Amino acid sequence: MEWISLEKAQELILSKTSPIEEIQRLPLNKALGFIAGETIHAPMDNPPFDRSPLDGFALRSGDTPTASADKPVRLRITGVVYAGGVFERPLVPGEAVRIMTGAAMPLGADCMVPLEDVRTEAGELLVFRPVKAQENYVFRGEDIPKGEPLVQEGEWLGAVHLGLLASMGMDTVPVLRAPRIGLLCTGDELTPAGQPLAPGKIYSSNDTMLSARLEEFGFHARLLPAMADDAATVAARIAAEAGNLDMFITTGAVSVGDKDIMPEVFTLLGAEQLFWRVAFKPGSAVLCGVYRNTLLLCLSGNPFASFTSFELLARPALAKLARRRDLETRRILARLKDPFLKKSPTRRFIRAKLTEPENRDLPFVSLPEGHSSGQIRSLLGCNCFVDIPAQSTALNEGSEVEVVLF
Structure with missing residues (x-):
């Protein structure tokens, strides 16, 4: 099967992805x-009732027209209402009720006055100004x-x-309902974190990184233990899981080496193959298909390559599947703060960090040291990819580039 563009790969994946309805x-x-x-x-x-927004006293505005600093109106304090309680009868002329923030206004009261604006004396409330109807009054609804x-x-x-x-x-x-996503890493060389590392082995990290990325999106993956490069065993595990999943992501064994078993796994499953190999680096070795209505997306085993192809291919499908517009791919223009001197005969995505513009027309992107597809340390602090077109020569500081945010 021929190499296809990233955009064609995305189109094929999305054509086989249906939004969740359940x-x-x-x-x-x-x-x-x-x-x-x-x-x-x-x-x-x-609120489900008229209430007071402040601590103070509930009263009738009609009792206060003549109130002044020199001749305050005196009202009898006949009760108190706390939040969660009620005054058991309607307020009558000449009365006031102590009321707390959030408490229900007594029937007959049409305003309240804050505690700091009044004075109490011998069981009476002294009001020093006229209070308007509905002053400091929160209505039901x-x-x-x-x-x-x-x-x-x-x-x-x-x-x-x-x-x-x-x-x-x-x-x-x-x-x-949440997307149902399976995640499986393959490779004879993989050792789970926390176990002794035998000669020739490496620790598995893609499972941790990609499952954590899915958690950042709000999705919980069904994380399966890493498996050795045995096509029949891997095919059997996928067959056992696929019918219950919307998407099954694997990493490793997707190229053309002796141990790259995933093409054989597709054959054993009888899976519909959508594409194999996409024209970008890193992570061009991507195998994608459908088995029992589950989208199978098999990514490179190199950590940065798997992260890149996950963001560029799995993420758009997850956005459509989960109806999450916030997960859709976002692209903007920026300027390189650092040069990238390597030629790019093939379309290339390099990790970068987008920063705010410094009184310039476009934001800057700075590049870390280290762009190997197997290296993830330099991905720390990055928040975007620089999309470098095929046949590009060296990019100088200040070059205008397109970036993909993640």
Whole structure:
């Protein structure tokens, strides 16, 4: 199968990716980062009663027209209302009630005066100015009237959304179910972190890095133990898992070496192959297909190569699958703060760090030292790729470039 462009690979992947339709209801404390499955309307007024916004006294404005600093109006203090309580009868002329922030206004009271604006004396309240009707008065439904939309269908649920729903008395929320993603690293050379390292072996890092990246997106991957390069065994494991997953990501064994088993795995599975090899570096050895309605995306085993192809190919599919516009690829123009002197006969993506412009027309991107596909230390602190077109010569400081944000 011939090499294809990145854009064609993305097109093929997206053509086999359908947005999740299944809705489930989750407790609010489990729904952070999920997508609202439907528009949610306020089931009640908020606040559910007229309330006081301050500590002070609830009273009738009609008792205060003559109040002044020289001749304060005197009102009998006949009770107190705390938040969560109510005054049991209507307020009558000549009365005032001590009231706390958030407490329900007594019937008959149409205003309140803050504690610092009045004085008490022998069980009476001294008011030194006229108080207007509805002064310092919060009406029922003033914040949110019943029936008003709280959360729109397709909206990402953050902490404030969930707190808002809780303030409406809701304890669950309808959400789109989370994407089901499998992650498997292959390679005879891989040793799990925390175990002794035998001669010729390396520690597995792609599983940790990519599963953590998925967690950053709000997705929990089904992380499988690393497997040796045996096509029949790997095919059997994929066959056992695939029907329950939306996407199955593997790393390693996708090139043309003796131990690159993934093309054989596709044959054993009878998987539909979409493409094998994409015209960019690093990570050009990408095998993609579909098996039992599960998208199979097999990435390079080199850590930076796997991260690059994950961002460029898996991420757009995940954005569509989960209806997450925030995960869609974003590109902007920038200027190189550092030169990149290596020629690029093939389209190349290099790691970089985007910084704010310094009174210039475009932001800068700075380049770390070390651009090997197997190196991940220099990826620390980076937040974008520089997209270098094929057949590019050296890029000088100040060159205008296109960057892909991640």
